[in-house]
Amino acid sequence: MIGFEHMKKISRMSPSKIVLLVIDGVGGLPHPKTGKTELESAKKTNLNHIAKESLCGLIDLISPGITPGSAPGHLAIFGYDPVEYNIGRGIIEALGIDLELQPEDVAARGNFCTVDSKGIITDRRAGRISTEKNAELCQLLNKIDVNGAEISVVPVKEHRFVLIIRGEGLSPELADSDPQQVGLAPKKIEALLPQAQRTAGIANEFVSQAKGLLRSARNDIPSANMVLMRGFSQRPDIPSISEIYKLKPAAIAVYPMYRGLASLVGMEVLPTGNSITDQLESLRQHYGDYDFFFVHFKSTDSRGEDGDFEAKVQAIEELDNALPSLLSLNPDVLIITGDHSTPATLARHSWHPVPFILRSRWCRPDNVTEFSERACLAGGMGRFPAIEIMPLAMANALKLDKFGA
Amino acid sequence: MIGFEHMKKISRMSPSKIVLLVIDGVGGLPHPKTGKTELESAKKTNLNHIAKESLCGLIDLISPGITPGSAPGHLAIFGYDPVEYNIGRGIIEALGIDLELQPEDVAARGNFCTVDSKGIITDRRAGRISTEKNAELCQLLNKIDVNGAEISVVPVKEHRFVLIIRGEGLSPELADSDPQQVGLAPKKIEALLPQAQRTAGIANEFVSQAKGLLRSARNDIPSANMVLMRGFSQRPDIPSISEIYKLKPAAIAVYPMYRGLASLVGMEVLPTGNSITDQLESLRQHYGDYDFFFVHFKSTDSRGEDGDFEAKVQAIEELDNALPSLLSLNPDVLIITGDHSTPATLARHSWHPVPFILRSRWCRPDNVTEFSERACLAGGMGRFPAIEIMPLAMANALKLDKFGA
Numbered sequence: 001m002i003g004f005e006h007m008k009k010i011s012r013m014s015p016s017k018i019v020l021l022v023i024d025g026v027g028g029l030p031h032p033k034t035g036k037t038e039l040e041s042a043k044k045t046n047l048n049h050i051a052k053e054s055l056c057g058l059i060d061l062i063s064p065g066i067t068p069g070s071a072p073g074h075l076a077i078f079g080y081d082p083v084e085y086n087i088g089r090g091i092i093e094a095l096g097i098d099l100e101l102q103p104e105d106v107a108a109r110g111n112f113c114t115v116d117s118k119g120i121i122t123d124r125r126a127g128r129i130s131t132e133k134n135a136e137l138c139q140l141l142n143k144i145d146v147n148g149a150e151i152s153v154v155p156v157k158e159h160r161f162v163l164i165i166r167g168e169g170l171s172p173e174l175a176d177s178d179p180q181q182v183g184l185a186p187k188k189i190e191a192l193l194p195q196a197q198r199t200a201g202i203a204n205e206f207v208s209q210a211k212g213l214l215r216s217a218r219n220d221i222p223s224a225n226m227v228l229m230r231g232f233s234q235r236p237d238i239p240s241i242s243e244i245y246k247l248k249p250a251a252i253a254v255y256p257m258y259r260g261l262a263s264l265v266g267m268e269v270l271p272t273g274n275s276i277t278d279q280l281e282s283l284r285q286h287y288g289d290y291d292f293f294f295v296h297f298k299s300t301d302s303r304g305e306d307g308d309f310e311a312k313v314q315a316i317e318e319l320d321n322a323l324p325s326l327l328s329l330n331p332d333v334l335i336i337t338g339d340h341s342t343p344a345t346l347a348r349h350s351w352h353p354v355p356f357i358l359r360s361r362w363c364r365p366d367n368v369t370e371f372s373e374r375a376c377l378a379g380g381m382g383r384f385p386a387i388e389i390m391p392l393a394m395a396n397a398l399k400l401d402k403f404g405a
Numbered sequence: 406m407i408g409f410e411h412m413k414k415i416s417r418m419s420p421s422k423i424v425l426l427v428i429d430g431v432g433g434l435p436h437p438k439t440g441k442t443e444l445e446s447a448k449k450t451n452l453n454h455i456a457k458e459s460l461c462g463l464i465d466l467i468s469p470g471i472t473p474g475s476a477p478g479h480l481a482i483f484g485y486d487p488v489e490y491n492i493g494r495g496i497i498e499a500l501g502i503d504l505e506l507q508p509e510d511v512a513a514r515g516n517f518c519t520v521d522s523k524g525i526i527t528d529r530r531a532g533r534i535s536t537e538k539n540a541e542l543c544q545l546l547n548k549i550d551v552n553g554a555e556i557s558v559v560p561v562k563e564h565r566f567v568l569i570i571r572g573e574g575l576s577p578e579l580a581d582s583d584p585q586q587v588g589l590a591p592k593k594i595e596a597l598l599p600q601a602q603r604t605a606g607i608a609n610e611f612v613s614q615a616k617g618l619l620r621s622a623r624n625d626i627p628s629a630n631m632v633l634m635r636g637f638s639q640r641p642d643i644p645s646i647s648e649i650y651k652l653k654p655a656a657i658a659v660y661p662m663y664r665g666l667a668s669l670v671g672m673e674v675l676p677t678g679n680s681i682t683d684q685l686e687s688l689r690q691h692y693g694d695y696d697f698f699f700v701h702f703k704s705t706d707s708r709g710e711d712g713d714f715e716a717k718v719q720a721i722e723e724l725d726n727a728l729p730s731l732l733s734l735n736p737d738v739l740i741i742t743g744d745h746s747t748p749a750t751l752a753r754h755s756w757h758p759v760p761f762i763l764r765s766r767w768c769r770p771d772n773v774t775e776f777s778e779r780a781c782l783a784g785g786m787g788r789f790p791a792i793e794i795m796p797l798a799m800a801n802a803l804k805l806d807k808f809g810a
């Protein structure tokens with residue numbers, strides 16, 4: 001990798017267009033009965049057709065054996081070293097609901113949860129309360145007054161909210177209170193560095209007051225009687241896609257976290273409906289206004305996390321069926337890959353590398369004729385780090401000058 | 406990579422011989438009609454025969470997507486990180502015409518060019534004047550006298566010259582005056598760091614006097630009425646091949662830049678005629694005197710840059726026909742690869758990886774039977790960074806001790 005400073009020097013603007021389609025969690029594992037992965041099981045005429053004309057490979061998002069969270073997975077695809085730019089969950093949640101953050105704000109992800117009379121967690125999601133109930137509870141928690149900082153509690157979806165602590169001299173170096181499993185009590189929030197002691201005090205005071213309010217008569221949802229906090233973080237100093245690559249980038253994503261991630265790296269977040277057809281219609285409408293598009297397809301990951309092999313296969317087929325409208329735009333560079341694997345057999349994110357295809361007038365096609373894990377392994381890129389995708393995209397769009405004389 | 410300090414400790418001298426044949430720009434892209442690359446289209450019995458007995462692969466000179474200039478491409482093959490050792494164009498041009506440089510000398514590449522009455526560039530190459538006319542013009546410019554530094558102007562080929570600024574306290578941190586396109590005026594040379602202010606003043610004074618002389622009655626070539634300067638640089642501090650690998654290296658190259666690069670890394674530059682047959686005859690003559698030979702074949706790149714697919718195929722066949730005289734020497738290690746791709750369809754350097762073959766008594770051959778992009782992908786090295794070539798060469802020549810106890 002040549003580094004962003006060099007990339008800034010050799011990148012140039014041009015009319016060519018790059019479309020990056022991320023199929024969340026698309027990589028899988030063989031079904032025990034058929035020996036075929038979700039991708040190998042799906043009917044996917046369009047994906048296979050594109051693979052035939054593409055440079056293919058398998059990407060490692062972080063490195064072999066390391067399972068990526070959604071944020072590092074996407075950051076790697078966007079060209080950022082996911083270890084160097086390790087962005088906190090709190091910040092991503094905040095960005096995903098369009099919160100304006102100041103550089104020193106500390107953000108955390110919160111869950112409403114259920115604890116029993118001994119304070120032991122019995123449901124980490126408070127019975128998945130409705131988003132409306134969540135909003136009422138957040139209004140209640142916004143009454144919290146803590147010495148030395150301003151507190152805002154903003155609802156996300158269902159049981160999730162964002163806590164923003166605003167003030168001077170704050171530090172995000174705090175451990176989670178969320179033990180990530182039932183049967184344990186929420187943990188006291190610990191400072192990971194001495195300079196975070198004061199912020200830890202503020203965060204614990206918030207939790208303590210929240211507990212009181214949620215158990216008071218002012219809360220009429222008994223399942224939501226406690227909060228779990230995680231991912232304390234500050235907005236990172238991250239160079240934007242346009243600064244590095246001279247691109248004018250846009251994102252078409254339904255879920256908040258992915259919109260937040262896209263906005264963090266300087267993409268314009270476009271309005272879209274919820275289906276992939278809606279998303280591709282949004283792409284078509286805005287196609288003239290940008291030269292880089294990130295399109296995020298979510299349901300492959302959701303069905304994988306549900307452990308529903310067949311439903312994940314159907315999600316792939318749904319995507320494949322929607323592709324002709326994208327193909328009719330004939331982008332100069334089309335990249336299709338995923339941010340991690342979510343094998344239905346594991347029912348969670350996994351470390352397995354993810355199929356990658358890149359089609360352009362200037363790619364050197366290989367012998368791969370199928371978009372799948374096994375087939376792409378024989379591709380022209382072999383197995384490679386995801387952070388090399390952006391340079392490849394730029395090269396194939398003829399947006400890079402040569403390096404050195 | 407183990408780094409030069411470790412390499413110095415484990416390398417050892419031995420009588421075995423390494424021949425590195427660089428086929429400039431050899432990698433290509435499929436012809437739209439046949440679907441075959443230049444290499445796949447060429448009759449190349451000898452190259453295929455060597456591939457059959459070789460360890461094969463595809464190299465990335467810098468990293469995927471990055472198009473190498475000739476200098477970083479060769480440096481990577483010679484084992485130097487091409488981003489760390491990013492050598493200026495001025496230095497390379499100077500070395501290529503056998504100029505003896507002192508450590509503090511600042512060198513720049515110059516073009517004679519044509520500007521119109523408003524000072525706007527209309528031809529960046531002054532109508533590609535002859536090398537003889539160039540020499541006359543350089544003689545004229547050598548009359549330039551600048552306060553605080555010694556100026557030399559040395560002709561290269563056609564419209565190109567080298568400017569050497571010699572003096573104390575000079576800095577090469579200067580921006581180009583060459584805007585790299587017609588329709589613009591040459592830029593004032595700016596200092597990129599405060600300590601380069603004085604050198605910027607000297608360089609601008611040179612340009613100003615050059616402009617005056619070229620417009621005077623003393624210049625009888627009206628198309629050459631201005632100069633464009635780029636690549637201000639100083640000789641880098643680069644450890645030599647013999648220091649790192651205990652090799653006695655020699656170079657057989659026709660074109661100045663490649664001789665210059667070879668000399669920069671401490672190779673002895675051998676006399677040679679212009680054809681590949683001449684070059685291999687020079688190899689034969691000096692075979693007993695060195696243990697590492699870099700042989701550079703240029704015309705594949707030139708024909709690729711011309712966009713002449715058929716001529717590039719012929720250049721590959723010309724090289725293949727010349728190989729028996731090399732093979733009769735039976736070097737202990739024979740490596741054949743390229744410094745970048747130059748697909749005739751693109752008519753310029755490109756980012757595509759380059760076929761690589763290594764034959765030795767001790768290589769582990771794979772199933773590859775052809776020297777081509779697609780075939781070598783399935784080789785024992787797969788796709789790998791070019792800076793790993795030198796350790797492989799040394800290992801196969803049995804010139805490396807093991808690392809660690």
